[in-house]
Amino acid sequence: MSALATTAATIAVTRDGLAGLSVRGLRKSYGARVVLDGIDLDVAPGQIAAIVGENGAGKSTLLGALAGGIRHAGEGWLGGTPLGRLEPGRTAYMPQRPRLPAMATVADVLALFRGLPGAQPDRVAIPDGFLPPPASPVGQLSGGQAQRVVLAAMLLGAPELILLDEPLANLDEEAHEAVIAMLARHRDAGATVLVASPAAIDLLGFADRIVRLAAGRIVDAADTAASLARMTMTLWVRWRPGDDEPLVPAGVTRTRREGGWLVLEMPEAEAVAVLGRLSAAGIAPDRIRIGGPGEQRRGSPTPGAGR
Amino acid sequence: MSAMVRFHLGTALRGRASLAALAGFALASAVVAIVGLGSFRQLGLRAVSPTAASIVNLALLLPTAQAAVLGALTVTTGREGGLYAMLRGRGMGEASLVVSTWLAVTIAGALTLVAGFAAVALVLAGNVPLGDMPVFLALLAVMVAAAGSAAAVGILVGALVRARLQAALVALGVWFLLAVGLDLVVVGLGVILRAGEPALLAATLGNPLQAARVLSFLVIDAEGGVLGPLGTYLDVRLGRDPAIAVLAVALATWCAAPAFLAARALRRRDL
Numbered sequence: 001m002s003a004l005a006t007t008a009a010t011i012a013v014t015r016d017g018l019a020g021l022s023v024r025g026l027r028k029s030y031g032a033r034v035v036l037d038g039i040d041l042d043v044a045p046g047q048i049a050a051i052v053g054e055n056g057a058g059k060s061t062l063l064g065a066l067a068g069g070i071r072h073a074g075e076g077w078l079g080g081t082p083l084g085r086l087e088p089g090r091t092a093y094m095p096q097r098p099r100l101p102a103m104a105t106v107a108d109v110l111a112l113f114r115g116l117p118g119a120q121p122d123r124v125a126i127p128d129g130f131l132p133p134p135a136s137p138v139g140q141l142s143g144g145q146a147q148r149v150v151l152a153a154m155l156l157g158a159p160e161l162i163l164l165d166e167p168l169a170n171l172d173e174e175a176h177e178a179v180i181a182m183l184a185r186h187r188d189a190g191a192t193v194l195v196a197s198p199a200a201i202d203l204l205g206f207a208d209r210i211v212r213l214a215a216g217r218i219v220d221a222a223d224t225a226a227s228l229a230r231m232t233m234t235l236w237v238r239w240r241p242g243d244d245e246p247l248v249p250a251g252v253t254r255t256r257r258e259g260g261w262l263v264l265e266m267p268e269a270e271a272v273a274v275l276g277r278l279s280a281a282g283i284a285p286d287r288i289r290i291g292g293p294g295e296q297r298r299g300s301p302t303p304g305a306g307r
Numbered sequence: 308m309s310a311m312v313r314f315h316l317g318t319a320l321r322g323r324a325s326l327a328a329l330a331g332f333a334l335a336s337a338v339v340a341i342v343g344l345g346s347f348r349q350l351g352l353r354a355v356s357p358t359a360a361s362i363v364n365l366a367l368l369l370p371t372a373q374a375a376v377l378g379a380l381t382v383t384t385g386r387e388g389g390l391y392a393m394l395r396g397r398g399m400g401e402a403s404l405v406v407s408t409w410l411a412v413t414i415a416g417a418l419t420l421v422a423g424f425a426a427v428a429l430v431l432a433g434n435v436p437l438g439d440m441p442v443f444l445a446l447l448a449v450m451v452a453a454a455g456s457a458a459a460v461g462i463l464v465g466a467l468v469r470a471r472l473q474a475a476l477v478a479l480g481v482w483f484l485l486a487v488g489l490d491l492v493v494v495g496l497g498v499i500l501r502a503g504e505p506a507l508l509a510a511t512l513g514n515p516l517q518a519a520r521v522l523s524f525l526v527i528d529a530e531g532g533v534l535g536p537l538g539t540y541l542d543v544r545l546g547r548d549p550a551i552a553v554l555a556v557a558l559a560t561w562c563a564a565p566a567f568l569a570a571r572a573l574r575r576r577d578l
Contacts, residue, residue: 067396069578086398093396099388103321108314115310116397137321154393163396 020044026074035061037216050203051196053213059196063163067093089118092159102139113153123158124185144170162193231268236261238287249277315411328373329419336423340430363523366450374416374454375461379478382465392578401573416454453519456561466569485516511537515561522554
């Protein structure tokens with residue numbers, strides 16, 4: 001075993017016989033463009049890590065490289081075993097916006113992933129009503145329904161490392177909650193889960209750690225609560241012609257106008273207080289959006305969420 | 308592996324193109340057999356070989372084109388849509404991805420061939436002695452091997468070309484070259500370069516469809532014009548049984564080598 005491997009094996013934390021993920025010196029470039037620039041990362045078993053960052057930060061490439069589908073330099077281990085030498089069935093990976101063959105049915109997809117070598121009994125049952133009818137061809141499903149099928153297939157068995165790239169995109173509120181519940185059960189059983197998303201807000205409610213990428217490097221990695229306090233939060237307040245200019249509540253660090261919206265930026269830790277001040281100033285909740293005007297969900301991001 | 312084969316096969320067989328190929332080949336084979344049967348009644352046994360040759364040539368066109376394009380599209384769809392990446396993430400190696408795809412596409416091509424040969428068998432039933440059945444089945448086996456080699460070539464194209472449309476067009480182009488042009492080019496070059504014998508060998512062994520064609524004719528014990536210049540050359544040069552063995556090995560190599568190269572190409576590229 002190389003010195004690097006020994007280090008990783010030492011670092012990897014074990015829990016109930018399961019072992020965590022260690023990554024050292026992960027690099028990937030396309031020609032001169034460096035996409036991942038020496039990623040070192042440890043995620044313990046029984047932990048959900050949210051990989052966040054802007055578009056092009058390297059989130060998808062990181063997950064793809066860990067899944068073995070993207071060639072890279074550097075090494076990764078799960079419990080001291082190099083990722084490339086893991087037995088089948090120990091990892092599960094969902095890429096961003098997966099598109100399965102249109103003629104495959106829901107039952108075909110599930111049968112495929114249930115029948116792969118290394119398949120184990122399901123650790124988590126798929127909730128009733130989560131999946132479209134089994135005979136439905138994937139090509140006839142909506143984007144959200146197709147994503148449910150892929151997610152259900154990925155969460156079959158008992159994978160020890162789960163890598164999901166924007167799993168909550170396209171999902172409605174019900175599916176959103178169901179996926180979070182399934183991931184939580186995998187985590188509780190000791191699986192290491194990495195979930196990528198451009199916006200941390202989607203993941204704050206259930207992630208244990210936030211790993212922020214920028215330009216292919218990890219710029220911040222901390223427990224959710226600690227990370228939350230350092231993050232910038234954006235609130236959008238709908239602005240109607242003729243409305244009085246609202247007072248900028250205390251705690252807001254920057255403001256700007258975008259169309260019919262007033263954009264308020266603040267440290268994440270101030271978000272709840274700012275929401276309270278907006279409410280006290282008479283701004284109705286239905287005029288407030290978190291994350292952007294297109295964001296349907298409202299309310300506070302429950303600071304300190306996570307385990 | 309079997310789960311991946313079942314998935315790819317089920318997906319392929321539900322596609323309109325596969326169903327159209329199956330129905331089209333069955334219909335065309337039946338028409339050729341009916342026309343051949345008329346000649347058989349008029350000309351007696353002299354009509355058997357030309358009829359069989361027509362069915363062989365038909366079987367070397369449609370199912371092999373289907374296999375080449377389906378192979379290329381299955382791989383590019385698997386790569387573009389992320390299915391291969393998900394399977395790789397579950398621990399499936401590139402060789403498993405390629406072999407399962409090859410098996411599924413070859414079986415899809417074989418089903419098309421079975422439909423066509425069944426149509427021929429229905430037409431010929433009662434007119435051809437039952438003793439010819441082993442040769443009939445051997446012909447089917449050679450055609451399945453040809454479809455397998457076309458599938459392997461298509462899969463290699465799919466591993467090298469990323470976009471679906473481009474992969475389908477390249478696979479179709481390679482198939483067209485193999486089906487109609489390559490042997491003429493090689494023999495022509497042989498004449499120019501005064502390399503007669505090597506050129507004839509290369510034209511036969513270096514083209515899976517030509518190898519399958521000559522092998523089929525040797526299997527049905529055809530003679531003279533039906534056997535063609537390449538078949539006649541191999542028959543005279545090697546003798547019938549050794550020629551059959553060499554061609555069978557060539558076809559097996561044409562199935563294995565592109566599949567091996569495809570797995571290697573996938574290993575060296577991002578999925």
